[in-house]
Amino acid sequence: MENFRILLVEDEKQMSMFIQMELTHEGYKIDAAYDGREALEKVEDKEYDLILLDIMIPNLNGIEVCRRIRQFSHVPIIMLTAKSDIPDKVLGLDAGANDYLSKPFAIEELLARIRVYERDKALKNQTDQIKVKNIVMDNKTHQVLRDGKEIELTKTEYNLLKMLLINKNIVLTRDKLIEEVWGYDYSGDTNVVDVFIRYLRSKIDNERQDKLITTIRGVGYVIKDN
Numbered sequence: 001m002e003n004f005r006i007l008l009v010e011d012e013k014q015m016s017m018f019i020q021m022e023l024t025h026e027g028y029k030i031d032a033a034y035d036g037r038e039a040l041e042k043v044e045d046k047e048y049d050l051i052l053l054d055i056m057i058p059n060l061n062g063i064e065v066c067r068r069i070r071q072f073s074h075v076p077i078i079m080l081t082a083k084s085d086i087p088d089k090v091l092g093l094d095a096g097a098n099d100y101l102s103k104p105f106a107i108e109e110l111l112a113r114i115r116v117y118e119r120d121k122a123l124k125n126q127t128d129q130i131k132v133k134n135i136v137m138d139n140k141t142h143q144v145l146r147d148g149k150e151i152e153l154t155k156t157e158y159n160l161l162k163m164l165l166i167n168k169n170i171v172l173t174r175d176k177l178i179e180e181v182w183g184y185d186y187s188g189d190t191n192v193v194d195v196f197i198r199y200l201r202s203k204i205d206n207e208r209q210d211k212l213i214t215t216i217r218g219v220g221y222v223i224k225d226n
Contacts, residue, residue, distance in 0.1 A: 004118050005029040007048045009039040009065065010080065011057045019052070022107050028114070036060025043069055050117050052110075053097070054080040055088050063088070063095050070096035076117045080105075099179075119166055130165045132225050135204070135212060137165055144204075146212075151203050156181065160196050161204070164213065164223045173220040197221055 006023060010016040011034045020030045031046070033039040035058040043051070051069070055062035066077055079092035079100040089100045098117075101110060130137040136145045142158060144151045153161065159181045163172065174193040178186055197213060205211045214222050 004049045004121065005031070006114070007031050007033060007039065007042055007051045009033045009052065009057060009062065010054045011035060026111060036062070036065045039065050040068055043073060043075070048075050049121055050114060051075055051077045052080060053077050055092060063091050066092060066095040066097050078113060116167070130162070132165050132168050132223060133212065135165070137162060146204060153203065156196060157200050157203070161200055164221060168223050168225045171216045171220050171222040177220065
């Protein structure tokens with residue numbers, strides 16, 4: 001966390017100070033920008049692990065800033081939008097944003113979103129293997145082992161399992177799994193998650209007493225590392 005640097009782009013000074021104070025208290029390193037051009041200058045000058053980017057900012061709006069950043073950087077971007085601005089959310093995602101958060105939001109929700117990207121960074125900095133309990137996923141060979149026995153998975157099953165392993169002990173909703181595994185442009189039924197969870201269970205938890213995947217009714221799925 002101490003090495004996780006965030007750029008906050010928010011022109012409302014009071015809101016910006018509040019978010020900076022909360023994130024600093026959590027141990028994150030925070031830089032602030034108050035307009036689009038200042039934000040671009042900071043991103044060009046320094047590497048960030050995450051950008052919190054308000055849409056309605058002076059000079060260049062957030063969507064244009066996002067487009068320009070994507071010309072030279074893949075840094076994760078969370079757009080901050082007014083609750084009713086659905087078109088702006090779509091434009092932001094099309095411009096290259098990874099996620100969006102509607103105002104007003106609870107600081108706990110923002111922290112939860114940040115932790116997702118923090119875990120992603122930690123995973124990239126680790127070895128190419130993910131280990132949880134008695135399951136090992138090798139991202140170089142795309143091999144999955146449980147108790148040393150190889151389990152054959154399709155690409156979608158593999159990506160779904162990977163999301164659950166990366167986010168161990170955190171319940172992932174169906175919508176979140178669809179965004180991460182199938183993509184924002186997926187327009188099918190959310191039941192597809194339940195279908196592929198059944199496929200995974202039939203291969204990974206087949207006739208085992210120690211089930212790996214847990215269903216949280218009405219919420220989603222989680223792999224618990226305890």
